Amino acid sequence: MSASERIPKQIEEVLMTHRRGFLRSAGMLAVSFGAYAGGWATESDAQSSGAAQGPGPYHDPDFRQIDSWIVIHENNTATFYVGKTDLGQGTGTGFRQLMSDELDMAFDKTTCIMGSTDITVDQNGSGGSTAMERDSWPARRAAAEARRVLLEMAAVRLGVPIDRLAVRDAVITAKTDPSKRVTYGELIAGKRFNVTLTGANVSSVTGQAKTKPVQELRYTGQSMQRDDIPAKVDGSLKWAVDVKLPGMVHARNVKPPFACAKLSSIDESSVKSLPGFIKVVSKGNYVAVVCEREEQAIRAARQLKTTWEKPSTSPFPASEDLFNYMRAAAATSSSRPVVAGDPDAAFSGAAKIIETEYEIPFQGHTAFAGAHATADPSNGQMTVYSNDMKSYGMRRCVATFLGMPQDRVRVVWMQGPQGFGRTAADDAGCEAAWIAREIGRPVRVQWMRDEETAWDTKSPAFLVKMRGALDAEGRLVAYDFNARSCDYNHVGYNEPDTVLIAQLMGSRPAKPAAGTTAIPSDMYAIPNRKMAGDVVGLPIVWETPLRTGNLRDPNGPQSTFAAESFIDEAAAAAKIDPLEFRMKMLKAGSDDDSGFRRARSIAVLKAAAETYGWDTRPSPKPGGNGNILTGRGVAYSFRGQTVVAQIAEVEVNRQTGRVWAKRLVCAHDCGLVVNPESLRRSVECGMLHGLSRALHEEVRFDTEKVTSMDWISHPTLRHADVPERIDILLVNGDPNPNRPDLPPYGAGEASLKPMLAAIGNAIHDATGVRIRRVPFRDDRVLAALKGAGV
Amino acid sequence: MSKIELKVNGRSHTLDIEPATPLLYILRNDLGLQGPRFGCGLGQCGACTVIINGAAVRSCIMPASSVKGEVTTLEGLTVNGRLHPLQQAWINEQVPQCGFCQNGQIMTAKAMLDKNPNPTDAQIRESMNGTLCRCMSYYRVQTAIKRAAKAVADASPASGKEVVA
Numbered sequence: 001m002s003a004s005e006r007i008p009k010q011i012e013e014v015l016m017t018h019r020r021g022f023l024r025s026a027g028m029l030a031v032s033f034g035a036y037a038g039g040w041a042t043e044s045d046a047q048s049s050g051a052a053q054g055p056g057p058y059h060d061p062d063f064r065q066i067d068s069w070i071v072i073h074e075n076n077t078a079t080f081y082v083g084k085t086d087l088g089q090g091t092g093t094g095f096r097q098l099m100s101d102e103l104d105m106a107f108d109k110t111t112c113i114m115g116s117t118d119i120t121v122d123q124n125g126s127g128g129s130t131a132m133e134r135d136s137w138p139a140r141r142a143a144a145e146a147r148r149v150l151l152e153m154a155a156v157r158l159g160v161p162i163d164r165l166a167v168r169d170a171v172i173t174a175k176t177d178p179s180k181r182v183t184y185g186e187l188i189a190g191k192r193f194n195v196t197l198t199g200a201n202v203s204s205v206t207g208q209a210k211t212k213p214v215q216e217l218r219y220t221g222q223s224m225q226r227d228d229i230p231a232k233v234d235g236s237l238k239w240a241v242d243v244k245l246p247g248m249v250h251a252r253n254v255k256p257p258f259a260c261a262k263l264s265s266i267d268e269s270s271v272k273s274l275p276g277f278i279k280v281v282s283k284g285n286y287v288a289v290v291c292e293r294e295e296q297a298i299r300a301a302r303q304l305k306t307t308w309e310k311p312s313t314s315p316f317p318a319s320e321d322l323f324n325y326m327r328a329a330a331a332t333s334s335s336r337p338v339v340a341g342d343p344d345a346a347f348s349g350a351a352k353i354i355e356t357e358y359e360i361p362f363q364g365h366t367a368f369a370g371a372h373a374t375a376d377p378s379n380g381q382m383t384v385y386s387n388d389m390k391s392y393g394m395r396r397c398v399a400t401f402l403g404m405p406q407d408r409v410r411v412v413w414m415q416g417p418q419g420f421g422r423t424a425a426d427d428a429g430c431e432a433a434w435i436a437r438e439i440g441r442p443v444r445v446q447w448m449r450d451e452e453t454a455w456d457t458k459s460p461a462f463l464v465k466m467r468g469a470l471d472a473e474g475r476l477v478a479y480d481f482n483a484r485s486c487d488y489n490h491v492g493y494n495e496p497d498t499v500l501i502a503q504l505m506g507s508r509p510a511k512p513a514a515g516t517t518a519i520p521s522d523m524y525a526i527p528n529r530k531m532a533g534d535v536v537g538l539p540i541v542w543e544t545p546l547r548t549g550n551l552r553d554p555n556g557p558q559s560t561f562a563a564e565s566f567i568d569e570a571a572a573a574a575k576i577d578p579l580e581f582r583m584k585m586l587k588a589g590s591d592d593d594s595g596f597r598r599a600r601s602i603a604v605l606k607a608a609a610e611t612y613g614w615d616t617r618p619s620p621k622p623g624g625n626g627n628i629l630t631g632r633g634v635a636y637s638f639r640g641q642t643v644v645a646q647i648a649e650v651e652v653n654r655q656t657g658r659v660w661a662k663r664l665v666c667a668h669d670c671g672l673v674v675n676p677e678s679l680r681r682s683v684e685c686g687m688l689h690g691l692s693r694a695l696h697e698e699v700r701f702d703t704e705k706v707t708s709m710d711w712i713s714h715p716t717l718r719h720a721d722v723p724e725r726i727d728i729l730l731v732n733g734d735p736n737p738n739r740p741d742l743p744p745y746g747a748g749e750a751s752l753k754p755m756l757a758a759i760g761n762a763i764h765d766a767t768g769v770r771i772r773r774v775p776f777r778d779d780r781v782l783a784a785l786k787g788a789g790v
Numbered sequence: 791m792s793k794i795e796l797k798v799n800g801r802s803h804t805l806d807i808e809p810a811t812p813l814l815y816i817l818r819n820d821l822g823l824q825g826p827r828f829g830c831g832l833g834q835c836g837a838c839t840v841i842i843n844g845a846a847v848r849s850c851i852m853p854a855s856s857v858k859g860e861v862t863t864l865e866g867l868t869v870n871g872r873l874h875p876l877q878q879a880w881i882n883e884q885v886p887q888c889g890f891c892q893n894g895q896i897m898t899a900k901a902m903l904d905k906n907p908n909p910t911d912a913q914i915r916e917s918m919n920g921t922l923c924r925c926m927s928y929y930r931v932q933t934a935i936k937r938a939a940k941a942v943a944d945a946s947p948a949s950g951k952e953v954v955a
Contacts (some may be wrong), residue, residue: 088888088925225884232889233896234873234881235825235864242824275791275808295808295815298831368890368924369829369837417829418892418925449830677884681930687888688926711834711922719918722928724911 009378014536027222027554056381057407058118063202066149066193069142070103070637076185077109082139083123083202084131085115085389086708088418089748090226090678091131097219097674098136102143102211105170105184107219111227115413118396123202125390125413127424127550128495129746132674133640136744138205138606142197145207152185158278213740214672223677228415240387240414245442248280250294251435254287255451256504256706259315259544261308263287270305280304281438285543286504288431290439298448314703315540322486323359331534332488333514339526348477350469354573358562359466359773360756361457361487362699365422365530366714370447371456372416374788375432377440382409383435387416388426393494397426400496409433420552420689424493425457434501441599443600454706455500456506457549458699460487460515464562469528475575476567478528478587487515491549503543511540511583515548518555520563521638522594524585545706546699552638552686553749557693557756564635564757567769568619577616578761579609579634591665593688596735600617600669603733605636608667611727613649619761619766623790630662633761640752642670643733646687646754648764649697654790657782660721661691661765669730670747680728683751687726688754692717696775794854798823799866810856813847814838816854825864825893829922836921837893846901858955864893867900875945876900879938887925894921908939911950 001114032419061068061081072080080099086092092112100107115125123135142411147167154172155162158180166175172187174180199205214220231237256263261283271277271289276296283287289304291297317325347353374385382404388394391411399406416423432445447455462485469478491498491513499507517533538546565691571581586602608614612632621631629652636645669685696715700708708714734742763781769788771781796803798821805820814833817840826849829837833848840849840928843859869875873881876896888893895918901908902917908916914932923931 033813088886110928212842219851229884229886229889232886232892233877234866234868235823235893237889238824239827239890241827242818244822252828293815294819295811366924368835368888368922369827415888415890418888446828449832663846673814681884681927684929685926688928697920710830710832716922716924717926718920718922719928719932720914720915722932726929 009200029529031234055379058410059407061121063121063205064197065506066142066146066195070146072184072188074185074189075181078105080112081120083121084135085126085413087126087389089682092681093224093226094132094231094674095139098140100218101217102140103147104167107224112459115391117392118410121202124390125144125392129749133746140207140211142547144209144211148209150184154182157182183370183598198703214742220674223675226687231283240385240416241372243385247288248444249292250446251288251290251334252299253295253445254301254304256308260425264307264309267305271300271303271471271472274300281435283737284505286501293345314541315544315545316538318702319700323463324746326484326486326536329536332537333535335533337530339530343478343528343530346528347469351472352470354468354570360558360561361463363693363697364458365420365455365456366698367419367422368417370452371428373428374444375436376442377436384411384429384433386411386425388429388431389423389701390493394426394429397496398430401430402433415562421550422456425491425549430499431501452708453709457491457547459551460485460548462558463564466566468570470574474576476526476570479526481519481531483517483533485517485535487535487548489513489541490515491547508542518559520559523586559639561756565760568761572749575618578619580616597643599735600643600665600733604643604667604669604731607729607731608645608647608665612665612731619765621765627764631759631762635754635757637753639753641745644668644750644754646758648758648762650766652763652766657778659776661723663725664723665727667731669731669733671747672742672744673730674744676730679747682748683728684726686748687755690752694756694759698775797860810853813852813854813857823863823865837891839894839897841897841901843906844904846898875941876938879934883930883934885927885930885934887927891923895931903939
């Protein structure tokens with residue numbers, strides 16, 4: 001291994017030591033670094049620090065101070081502090097690249113601390129693929145301003161005007177006399193910048209300095225290795241699940257056995273004599289058991305005898321009846337239709353009308369490990385160690401939930417299993433904090449597999465009716481999209497009255513959140529369009545495991561599955577190649593926003609088709625005779641300004657119904673690429689997450705409980721499903737590709753969006769059978785093939 | 791409670807413990823190891839995988855008292871600061887997204903490669919199929935396994951090269 005690959009870990013101790021020293025000398029050591037492990041501290045840090053928790057209160061770092069963003073150490077290294085969390089896409093490394101560039105410091109001399117509420121500014125944590133697109137800008141501007149201030153300081157120190165100074169790798173030299181030099185460390189280490197930035201809020205904060213043109217960025221655009229990976233492969237990373245505090249005990253929840261159940265009784269004697277038993281804690285319908293050791297808490301929670309009363313009406317229909325229910329249900333709200341042209345006239349004059357309906361069930365977040373948090377109630381404060389992607393939101397949530405002043409609560413963000421939005425509606429943080437206060441000791445809570453799969457937040461089910469009008473030349477001249485999403489009472493981000501423990505304790509807002517539906521982006525130049533959506537609710541919306549929340553690109557995969565399957569159906573009806581059919585509805589142009597995206601759409605579709613080796617012909621492919629039928633499908637979509645085209649090649653086994661995506665191609669344009677290899681990995685994994693949702697994922701339930709409870713009853717993609725070949729193409733389809741201000745757009749979530757439709761379109765190409773319901777599980781595919789006589 | 795002896799990563803431990811306690815909790819909470827992690831507690835996902843007698847074992851469902859043989863955890867793969875070729879390949883291929891499952895991926899791959907140093911693609915898929923990843927890093931995991939296998943083969947005495955994945 002080369003030295004540079006190990007440097008983040010090697011300098012970790014130095015950085016932490018310097019940082020402690022800096023903070024002490026600057027009088028900023030409000031927090032102990034006890035158990036702090038925002039990606040960098042080690043077990044020994046936690047043990048050596050002594051006190052488990054600093055005294056508080058925990059004031060918000062001032063986003064208008066450079067010192068809140070950057071600390072420069074004596075040895076001429078820097079630590080960056082950003083209010084984002086890295087969920088495994090390498091955003092921390094991305095921030096280091098951009099900030100190193102603006103600061104003019106070597107990348108390998110920097111590190112980045114993320115998402116802990118008392119030491120990093122509140123950038124709202126992560127979500128929506130906004131880390132680079134939106135939240136890298138204030139961090140860049142702070143770094144640029146730090147560089148400017150350091151140059152000013154050097155000018156005074158060296159007695160040389162700024163315009164005669166050069167800076168590289170954190171060393172400032174006089175251009176005409178290189179012997180006159182000073183390092184950033186010599187100028188600032190041990191002192192504060194004390195420079196106030198301007199701006200109304202954290203997103204707009206800025207100094208006097210301008211950020212560099214893209215062409216002058218040195219690390220940005222390079223595939224720097226991710227700094228978190230070495231510690232993730234040698235077992236040394238301290239995750240949120242690894243927190244251990246003096247006197248810490250373990251709790252496990254006892255979930256209601258069915259939705260909307262009312263707790264009748266708890267028989268504490270059923271667990272009292274178990275080893276390690278400490279206490280049953282309960283309020284309303286919330287129950288947990290606390291024990292000295294983890295396995296003792298698991299056993300006691302399983303063994304605790306409780307009785308529950310069922311609700312008088314069924315909380316929801318069984319999963320096999322869901323779509324009939326959704327068809328018949330009264331809408332709780334309806335979006336105002338988006339209308340362009342005159343769809344009614346176009347339909348009445350159509351040569352051919354196509355009508356279809358698509359079904360997407362509830363799909364779970366199903367994080368790889370259950371919700372978890374450790375809370376420490378020492379000194380009348382509350383510290384929560386958590387992998388919550390929106391740690392700042394959790395802090396507000398915990399403070400409100402417990403009725404504590406916000407400055408007495410802090411959330412220390414640490415790495416955790418990817419939850420795709422699950423930890424934005426985190427439950428374990430409030431549970432740990434509440435129990436910790438009840439028992440007056442630090443407590444660690446973790447959800448078991450069945451709890452997490454059954455009770456996590458769900459992506460809304462969608463039912464989409466579509467209609468299209470073709471003219472005599474086979475052009476799609478009108479389009480009608482009507483979605484129904486089962487999303488009433490959508491759980492928000494870390495809300496103190498919708499987090500599950502609050503619901504179970506009987507606290508809830510006056511009115512459930514209205515929920516949302518989605519309509520597709522205006523991707524095609526279809527002259528007459530009507531798009532609308534309804535939200536429907538389930539009979540009971542509180543204290544239910546079918547609570548909806550934001551899953552990676554909320555609603556995007558659902559609406560895109562319908563919209564991009566439909567375009568393929570229209571192409572097939574017109575007997576035109578599906579790629580060519582799409583291309584005909586795209587016109588390049590950069591004069592307006594949608595035109596800009598359309599130009600880039602053409603570029604990504606062309607790139608994907610060329611790499612795949614697309615053969616132009618209508619779908620379906622003429623039928624084969626063997627057991628394995630092969631076909632290819634294309635789909636594309638926008639998410640914000642990011643444009644993605646995907647092509648899937650599938651094999652469908654006629655005997656078993658198994659679908660294997662043998663090959664995937666993705667062409668992806670997200671503007672400025674900060675780290676190409678890191679982006680390729682995220683796109684690859686996002687595509688495969690889409691493949692998992694296309695092939696496997698569906699939440700099942702009877703009329704009183706969710707029956708998907710583990711990896712057998714809620715399957716996910718596995719090694720055997722993985723394509724033989726994946727090509728990721730990073731495209732810059734900007735009509736002016738060399739502009740100096742090319743911005744980065746959100747990258748990760750967009751990569752998931754078209755995949756469900758690409759797979760469905762490929763299955764149709766292979767078999768001639770259109771399946772309008774995901775997931776394409778073996779039994780569903782087999783039944784569809786048999787039904788069609790294939 | 792009873793005394794049990796455990797040898798983990800070359801060190802012997804005597805623990806006074808409920809014998810039915812799953813090995814996972816002892817490794818994590820008594821011995822302070824962080825490689826094996828709780829994912830499902832059902833032996834379905836592989837996050838808790840350790841190696842015992844050359845086999846990849848799900849420590850979340852293995853009672854401590856039934857452990858017969860030395861336990862190797864992810865931490866035990868690194869010898870004197872030198873990464874195992876699989877760990878090195880994982881860095882070179884930049885495999886993990888969140889990384890939470892990677893203990894299971896690496897340990898399962900190690901048990902496979904120890905038995906079959908030159909697996910085919912189909913054998914990799916089959917051997918790894920019970921080891922889940924919710925970030926879907928599978929394609930890269932498979933690439934890294936092949937890279938590590940090649941690095942080990944290239945470093946065999948016949949090749950005279952050093953192992954660098």
